Amino acid sequence: xxxxxxxxxPAAPFVFGVACLLxxxxxxxxxxxxxxxxxxxxxKPTEIxxxxxxxILEENVLPRFLLTCGEALAATLMLSVTGISLxxxxxxxxxVRLATETWIAALASAPLVLMYPLFLVIFGRSAWTIIMxxxxxxxxxxxxxxxxxxxxxxxxxxxxxxxxxxxPSQLYWKILFPSALPTIFVGVRLGMIFALINIVGVEFLINxxxxxxxxxxLSERYDLPGTYAAICFVILVSVMFFIGTExxxxxxxPGT
Amino acid sequence: xxxxxxxxxxxxxxxxxxxxxxxxxxxAILLTLLVTWEAVAASGILLREVVPSVVVIGRSLxxxxxxxxxxxxxxxxxxxxxxxxxxxxxxxxWHLYVTVMEVATALVIGGFAGLAxxxxxxxxxxxxxxxxxxxxxxxxxxxxxxxxxxxxWFGVGPESKIAMGxxxxxxxIVLSAASGMRQIEGVLIRVGRSFRLNTWQMVTKxxxxxxREPIVNGVRLGMGVAMIGxxxxxTKLSNKGVGFMIIDAYNTFDMPRMYAVLLTLFVVAIGANxxxxxxxxx
Numbered sequence: 001x002x003x004x005x006x007x008x009x010p011a012a013p014f015v016f017g018v019a020c021l022l023x024x025x026x027x028x029x030x031x032x033x034x035x036x037x038x039x040x041x042x043x044k045p046t047e048i049x050x051x052x053x054x055x056i057l058e059e060n061v062l063p064r065f066l067l068t069c070g071e072a073l074a075a076t077l078m079l080s081v082t083g084i085s086l087x088x089x090x091x092x093x094x095x096v097r098l099a100t101e102t103w104i105a106a107l108a109s110a111p112l113v114l115m116y117p118l119f120l121v122i123f124g125r126s127a128w129t130i131i132m133x134x135x136x137x138x139x140x141x142x143x144x145x146x147x148x149x150x151x152x153x154x155x156x157x158x159x160x161x162x163x164x165x166x167x168p169s170q171l172y173w174k175i176l177f178p179s180a181l182p183t184i185f186v187g188v189r190l191g192m193i194f195a196l197i198n199i200v201g202v203e204f205l206i207n208x209x210x211x212x213x214x215x216x217x218l219s220e221r222y223d224l225p226g227t228y229a230a231i232c233f234v235i236l237v238s239v240m241f242f243i244g245t246e247x248x249x250x251x252x253x254p255g256t
Numbered sequence: 257x258x259x260x261x262x263x264x265x266x267x268x269x270x271x272x273x274x275x276x277x278x279x280x281x282x283x284a285i286l287l288t289l290l291v292t293w294e295a296v297a298a299s300g301i302l303l304r305e306v307v308p309s310v311v312v313i314g315r316s317l318x319x320x321x322x323x324x325x326x327x328x329x330x331x332x333x334x335x336x337x338x339x340x341x342x343x344x345x346x347x348x349x350w351h352l353y354v355t356v357m358e359v360a361t362a363l364v365i366g367g368f369a370g371l372a373x374x375x376x377x378x379x380x381x382x383x384x385x386x387x388x389x390x391x392x393x394x395x396x397x398x399x400x401x402x403x404x405x406x407x408x409w410f411g412v413g414p415e416s417k418i419a420m421g422x423x424x425x426x427x428x429i430v431l432s433a434a435s436g437m438r439q440i441e442g443v444l445i446r447v448g449r450s451f452r453l454n455t456w457q458m459v460t461k462x463x464x465x466x467x468r469e470p471i472v473n474g475v476r477l478g479m480g481v482a483m484i485g486x487x488x489x490x491t492k493l494s495n496k497g498v499g500f501m502i503i504d505a506y507n508t509f510d511m512p513r514m515y516a517v518l519l520t521l522f523v524v525a526i527g528a529n530x531x532x533x534x535x536x537x538x
Contacts, residue, residue, distance in 0.1 A: 013385030020386070041408045099281040109529035110522040111484045114499070117491070117506030118514060121306055193396045200398040205492055212401065219404030231401050238397040 043225040048232065051225040059214055059226070061233065068199060068210030068237075071127055075134040075195040079142050080188050082135075087146025087184070088172075097147070108140035113198050120206060130202045130209055138194035145187020149180030182252045189245045196241060200234060211237065308512045316512035317519065320348045348501065348520070355486060355497040358414050362421025362482045367475060369422070370429030374474075375463060377430070378437020388434060395427035399481075400488050407493065417489045417497065424485030425478030432474025436467035476532040483525055 007016075025045045031037045032044050055061055090097040116133050123129040153176050161175040203212025211234050218226040275283070290310055296302060297309045324344035332339045377384045377391075403420055410416040440463065448462040464471070490499025498521055505514035 007382065013382050016382070017386035017390070021390070095277055095281055098278045099285065106526045106530075109480055110525050111480070111487060113484060114487055114491070114502060114521065115518060117502055118511075118518070120506065121509075121511065122302075197396065197398040201400040201488060204398075204400055204403070205488065212398070215401045215404065219407075224408070227404055231405065234401050235394065235397050239393040242393060242396050 040224070043228060047225040048228045051223075051229040052233075055214070055218070055226050055229050055233070059218070059230075061211075061214070064210040064214055065237065066210075067127070068196075068203065068212070071131050071134070071199050071209065072192065072196050075131050075138065075199065076188070076192050078131070078135045079138055079191045079195060083139050083142025083187065083191060084146050084184060086139075086143045087150065087187075090143065090147050091150040101144075101147070104140050104143055108144065112137040113201065116202050116205060125206055125208050127209060129206065130199050133202050134195035134198040137198045138191040141194065142184075142187040142191040145190065146180070146184050149183030149187070150176055152183060153179040182249075185249055185252050189249055192245060193242065196238065200238075305509065305511055308515070312512045313515045313519075316510075317516040319346075320513065320516045320520065321346060326350055348498075348517070351496055351498050351501050352524070354414065355490065355499065358417045358486045358490075358497065359421055359479070359482050362418045362486060363425055363475070363479055365418070366422040366425035366478060366482065367429055370426045370474070370478065371433050371471065374430040374433020375437055375459065377434040379463075384434060384438075388431075391427060391430055395431060399424045399485050400492075403489050403492060406489070412493055414496075417486045417494065420489040421482035421486040425482035428477035428481060429471075429474040432470045432477070433467065436470025436474075437463060439470070440466045472532060472535055476529060479532060480525070480529060483528075487521075 028037065028042065029045050032039050032042060090101065113133060115136070116129065119129045119133050123132060157175050157179055158171065161171045166174060199209075200212040203209035204216045205212075207213050207216045211230070215227060215230045215234065218230050293307065294310055297304060297307045323346055326345055326347040327342045328345045328350055329342050330339065373391075377388055399420065402423060403416070406416040406419040406423070410419050444462055444466055445458075448458050453461060487497070487499035487502075490497035491503040494500045498517060501517050502514060502521075505511070505517060
C-alpha cells in the first residue's frame with residue numbers, strides 16, 4: 001500500500017500525532033544522552049517514566065488526588081448553588097440584570113486568583129482558602145451562562161406554558177429550567193475547569209493540599225524527574241477531568 | 257432576553273430627568289457595599305487589620321498612586337536632543353511597568369507562535385486531526401505547575417515570568433486562530449487563488465483580514481491568562497512586578513496596601529480587556 005493511501009486512512013492522523021509525540025520524546029532522550037541537553041535541567045524521559053512508580057508509592061499521590069478532587073467538588077457545589085441562584089435572580093429582575101451584568105462580565109476578566117494572599121489572611125493556610133478562591137474566581141461564568149440559558153428559552157415554549165395556564169413557578173420548573181439546563185451545565189463545566197485550575201495553582205503557590213503541593217515540594221527538593229512526573233500527573237488528571245465533563249456535556253446537548 | 261423579558265414583570269427602565277433607575281440601583285449597591293464594609297471595619301467583628309476602614313484604604317491607594325518614593329532613571333534621545341534625568345515617581349508605576357513589559361513580551365511571543373501554529377493547523381485538516389487534540393486538552397491545565405520547570409530553563413529573573421505568560425497565552429490564541437481559519441469563507445480563498453497569490457500574500461491579504469475577530473478574541477483571552485500566569489509567577493518568586501507587591505504587602509501584613517494594589521490591578525486588567533474587546537468590534 002502506498003504512503004499516500006496510508007495517509008488517507010481515518011486513523012492515520014491519530015497514529016501520526018502519537019508517532020510524532022513518541023519521536024519527540026525519543027529525540028529528547030538521545031540529545032540528553034549525547035550531552036547536548038543538560039540533564040540537570042531536563043531529566044531523561046526514561047527517568048521521568050521510572051519516577052512515576054516512586055511518586056505514586058512514596059508521595060501519597062492517591063490521598064493528594066482525593067484531596068484536590070474533594071476541594072474541587074466542594075467549590076463546584078458552592079459554585080452551582082450560588083451561581084445558578086444569582087443567574088435566576090438576574091433573569092427574574094430585569095433592573096438588577098441591567099445594573100449588574102456588565103460588572104459580572106468585568107469580574108470574569110479580572111485576575112481574581114491574585115486575591116489569594118487576602119484569603120490566606122482571612123481563612124488561614126487551610127483548604128478553605130483554596131476552596132474559597134476557586135469559588136470566587138469561577139463564579140462569574142456560572143452566573144452568566146445561567147442567565148444566557150434562561151434568556152435563550154424559545155418564545156414558543158413559553159407560549160405553550162402560558163396556554164396551559166402555568167403559574168410563574170411552574171413555568172420556571174417545567175419550561176425555563178429544563179430548556180436552559182444544557183447551557184447552565186456549560187457554565188458549571190467552565191466553572192469546574194476554572195475551579196480546578198485555581199485549586200491546583202493555589203495549592204502550588206501556598207504549598208498546601210494535594211497535587212499542586214506535590215509539584216512544589218518535589219521542585220523544592222530538586223527532584224527533577226519527580227517534578228516532571230508530578231506535572232505529567234497533574235496534566236493527566238486535568239485531561240481526564242476535561243474529557244469526562246465534555247462527555248457529560250455532549251450527553252446533555254446531543255448534536256453539538 | 258427579549259423573548260422572556262416580559263416574564264419578569266418589571267417595566268423597562270426609562271431614563272429619568274436626573275438618574276435612570278439602573279444608575280440609581282448601581283449607586284445604591286455601591287453605597288450598601290461601602291456602608292457594610294465600613295460597619296464591619298468599625299465593629300471589629302473581623303480583625304481591623306484585615307478589614308480596614310475605607311478611608312485607610314483610600315489613603316493607601318492615594319499613597320500608592322501619588323507618593324513619589326522611587327528614583328527612576330529616564331534616558332530619551334531624539335535626533336540631537338537627549339533627555340537624561342532621574343525622576344522621583346511612585347514605586348508602583350515601576351512595578352507596573354515591569355509587569356506590563358513581561359505580559360506584553362509574553363503576548364508577542366505567544367501570540368506569534370500561536371498564530372503561526374494556528375494557521376498551519378487551520379489550513380491543514382490532517383495536521384489538525386493529528387495535533388489539535390493535544391492543544392485542546394493541554395489548554396485547560398493549570399499552567400502555574402510548569403513554573404519550577406521555567407525557573408530551571410530560564411532562571412529566576414523576568415525571563416521565567418515571560419515564559420509563564422507565553423505558555424499561558426499560547427493555547428487560547430492557537431485554538432482561536434485554527435478555528436478562525438476553518439471559518440473563512442471558501443469564496444475568499446478561491447478569489448485569492450484566482451489572483452495567483454503566493455502563500456505570504458494569501459496569509460496577509462486573505463487569511464488574516466478574514467480572521468480578525470477570532471484572532472482578537474484569542475488575543476483577549478490570551479492576554480487575560482498571560483496576565484494571571486505572569487502575576488502568579490511574580491507572587492511565587494520575584495523581587496519586582498505587581499505580583500511581588502501583592503505578596504510583599506501580605507508578608508509585611510500591610511492589608512490596606514494589598515487592597516489598594518489589588519483594586520488598581522483589577523481596574524487595569526478590566527480596562528485592558530475592554531480595550532481589546534472594543535478592537536474586535538470596531
